[in-house]
Amino acid sequence: MDLIAQQFFNLDIMRQAWPLILKGLTMTLLICAAVIPLGLVGGLLVALASQAKSAVLRRSVSAAITLFRALPPLVLLILIYAGLPFAGIRLSPFAAVCLAFLLNNASFYGEIFRAGIESVGRGQWEAARSTGLRPTAIMTHVVLPQAVRNVLPDLVSNTIEVVKLTSLASVVALPELLHSAEMARSVTYNSSPVVLAAGIYLLLLWPFVRLMSRLEHRVAQ
Amino acid sequence: MDLAHFLDTFFRPDLIRSSLPLIGKGMLITLEIAIAVVVTGFALGFGLAILRARGIKAVNALIIVFVDVLRALPPLVPVLLVYFGLPGLGISLSSFAVLWLVLSLVLAAFVEEIVWAGILSVRKGQWDAARSTGLGFLPTLTHVILPQAVRLTIPPLTNRTIAITKNTALGTVIGVGEILNQATTAVSFSGNATPLMVGAVAYLVIFIPVVMLGGWIERRFAWKRA
Numbered sequence: 001m002d003l004i005a006q007q008f009f010n011l012d013i014m015r016q017a018w019p020l021i022l023k024g025l026t027m028t029l030l031i032c033a034a035v036i037p038l039g040l041v042g043g044l045l046v047a048l049a050s051q052a053k054s055a056v057l058r059r060s061v062s063a064a065i066t067l068f069r070a071l072p073p074l075v076l077l078i079l080i081y082a083g084l085p086f087a088g089i090r091l092s093p094f095a096a097v098c099l100a101f102l103l104n105n106a107s108f109y110g111e112i113f114r115a116g117i118e119s120v121g122r123g124q125w126e127a128a129r130s131t132g133l134r135p136t137a138i139m140t141h142v143v144l145p146q147a148v149r150n151v152l153p154d155l156v157s158n159t160i161e162v163v164k165l166t167s168l169a170s171v172v173a174l175p176e177l178l179h180s181a182e183m184a185r186s187v188t189y190n191s192s193p194v195v196l197a198a199g200i201y202l203l204l205l206w207p208f209v210r211l212m213s214r215l216e217h218r219v220a221q
Numbered sequence: 222m223d224l225a226h227f228l229d230t231f232f233r234p235d236l237i238r239s240s241l242p243l244i245g246k247g248m249l250i251t252l253e254i255a256i257a258v259v260v261t262g263f264a265l266g267f268g269l270a271i272l273r274a275r276g277i278k279a280v281n282a283l284i285i286v287f288v289d290v291l292r293a294l295p296p297l298v299p300v301l302l303v304y305f306g307l308p309g310l311g312i313s314l315s316s317f318a319v320l321w322l323v324l325s326l327v328l329a330a331f332v333e334e335i336v337w338a339g340i341l342s343v344r345k346g347q348w349d350a351a352r353s354t355g356l357g358f359l360p361t362l363t364h365v366i367l368p369q370a371v372r373l374t375i376p377p378l379t380n381r382t383i384a385i386t387k388n389t390a391l392g393t394v395i396g397v398g399e400i401l402n403q404a405t406t407a408v409s410f411s412g413n414a415t416p417l418m419v420g421a422v423a424y425l426v427i428f429i430p431v432v433m434l435g436g437w438i439e440r441r442f443a444w445k446r447a
Contacts, residue, residue, distance in 0.1 A: 007309040008302075070428035071421065072390035075401055079421055082405065086230045086414035160293075161384075167295035171394060178298060191306035198298050205293040213289075216338045 010192040017184035017193040024180030025200055031094070031166045031176060035101040036159060042102050043109025048139070050114050061110075068107040074168050076100045081172045093174040097166075105162055112154045116147030153215045160208050164201075177201070236415035240407045244416070244423050247403035251427065254321055254399065255386040261325040262385070266332025271362060273333070274340055284333065291330035296388050299323045304395045316395040324385055331381045339370030376439045383435050387428060400424060 049061045068076065077100040084091060091099065120143045128138040148155070170179035181197035273284050291299070304319045314322070343366045351361040393402040404420025 003310055008306060066429060066432055067425065070425050070432045072387035072401075072424060072428075074390040074393070075421060075424055078401060078405065079417060082408065083231070083414045083417050087227070164293075164295035167297045170297070178295065178301070182301060185301075185305060189309075191302055191309065194298065194302050194306070198294055198302065201295060201298060202290065202293050206289060209289055209293045213334060213338075216334070217341055 006190075008191050008195050010190055013184075013188050013190050013192045014196045017181070017188070017196065020180045020184055021177065021193060021196055021200070024175055024177040024197070027175055027180075028166050028177040031097060031169060031174070032163055034094075034098055035105060035166070036162055038098060038102045039105025039109050039162060040155075042106030043111075043113050046106050046110030047113030047117055050110065051117060065107045065110060068103050069111075071104075073100065073104045073165055074171060076104055077168055077172060093169065093172045096172055097169045097174055101162070101165065104165075105158075108158050108161075109155070112151050112158060113147065115154070116151035117143060119150045120146045153212065156208060156215075157212050160205055160212070163205060167201075231414050231418050233413055233415045236407075236411055236413055237419055240404070240411075240416040240419050243403040243407055244400060244419050247398060247400035247420070248423050248427065250317075250392075250397065251389050251399040254317065254324070254389045254392065254397070257321050258324040258328055258386065258389070259382060261321070262328025262382075263332055265325065265329035267336055269329065269333040270336035270340060271359075273337055274362060274366075275358070288330040288333050291327050292334065296323065296327050296385075297391055297394065299326070300391055300395060316392065316397045319395060320389065320392040320397050324388055324391075327388075328382065328385045331385070332378065335374050335377045335381065336367075336370070339374040340366055342373050343369045372442055375442045379435045379438045383428070383431055386431070390424075 046061055046065065049057055050065075052058055052061075071079075077096065080091065080100050081093065081096040084096075124142055124146065125138060128142040133141070166176060167178040169176045170182060173179065175183075177197050177200060178194075181193040184193035185191055269284050269288075273281050300319065300323045303314070303323055304316060307314060307319075340362075347365055347369065348361060351365040356364070389397075389399055390401045392399045393405065396402065400420050400423050404416045404423075407416030408414060
């Protein structure tokens with residue numbers, strides 16, 4: 001028992017690691033502030049493209065979505081971070097993370113937005129059209145507001161996953177929360193900093209996880 | 222960059238050939254972990270959901286804490302905690318075992334939550350009717366409730382299973398010799414990006430069929446809107 005407390009809940013080590021971990025947390029929040037809006041906008045564009053008249057555009061978007069859904073996000077990140085320099089393109093870890101997340105998240109958010117758009121009945125289109133609204137106005141004023149409301153739980157749930165994914169940035173040495181905790185662990189040979197980081201992730205995400213269970217159970221009943 | 226140079230950097234034929242055996246080995250390990258994780262994760266997840274249906278308050282509180290924690294933590298965090306933390310307690314597990322254990326627990330947490338929501342979706346009258354015919358708790362659950370709950374749970378279970386089997390790539394961080402690990406090792410030996418591309422293709426070979434199957438299942442079991 002003492003050994004567990006010593007190895008995982010060492011308050012002295014946590015206190016020493018705190019400034020580093022706090023910096024890491026700031027970086028994690030910064031990554032979130034960049035990749036969540038990027039992913040949402042990218043996803044919306046992907047969803048709109050999947051409704052396009054041109055079959056070529058629809059097919060290529062659908063193929064790209066399948067491709068980026070099939071690649072594990074870490075593989076995509078390593079491809080960009082370690083692969084692109086061979087082509088003479090050297091991205092900073094932050095830019096590599098943003099690009100990898102954009103490709104991955106746009107696919108996942110895109111599928112959610114697409115499901116939302118398709119959940120809005122044809123009657124809505126026809127009614128809006130008959131009042132003289134143009135297609136763009138119908139999309140932005142009639143369809144999208146209903147679509148987003150219909151898939152809001154999925155959007156929240158995917159955003160939780162995105163926040164969790166930011167921990168992958170530690171693999172390309174971006175000093176975010178998990179990376180800082182890992183540095184502190186490797187210096188102290190003690191896992192307490194990682195436990196502290198885990199606690200911060202829980203504090204950030206647990207309320208949303210609870211909210212999601214509530215929503216799921218309400219839908220179920 | 223002209224095409225010849227591009228091909229020489231990312232798709233050099235001799236390096237494709239020489240990295241194939243390694244990547245093939247990585248594919249086997251990726252598949253082994255994925256299958257092991259699905260088997261144990263589903264068994265544990267269903268077990269916990271059934272246990273939760275018993276309605277014992279203290280047990281359910283523990284299940285909820287377990288499920289919530291594993292749903293909220295990035296999977297890489299428990300992977301690193303277990304891999305680097307347990308040796309400090311005198312327990313040392315292979316990196317393969319750590320990855321299998323952690324991903325199984327994460328999948329179990331999601332499976333429990335999804336199956337539990339499915340069980341809740343079946344009206345209480347079904348329980349009462351089944352029990353009144355003399356069926357016990359377990360037969361009621363397995364013969365009456367779960368068959369009705371399953372339809373609702375199949376699409377989210379499929380999606381979650383795909384997401385977590387893709388997480389086998391996290392193994393590379395603790396040195397499990399799966400695809401990504403083999404590929405990055407080969408890149409550093411050859412100084413050429415070809416093995417990484419072969420590795421990416423290997424992931425696509427495994428996961429594109431899985432993603433397409435998942436999409437098909439989702440449409441097949443979707444609730445139709447009026």
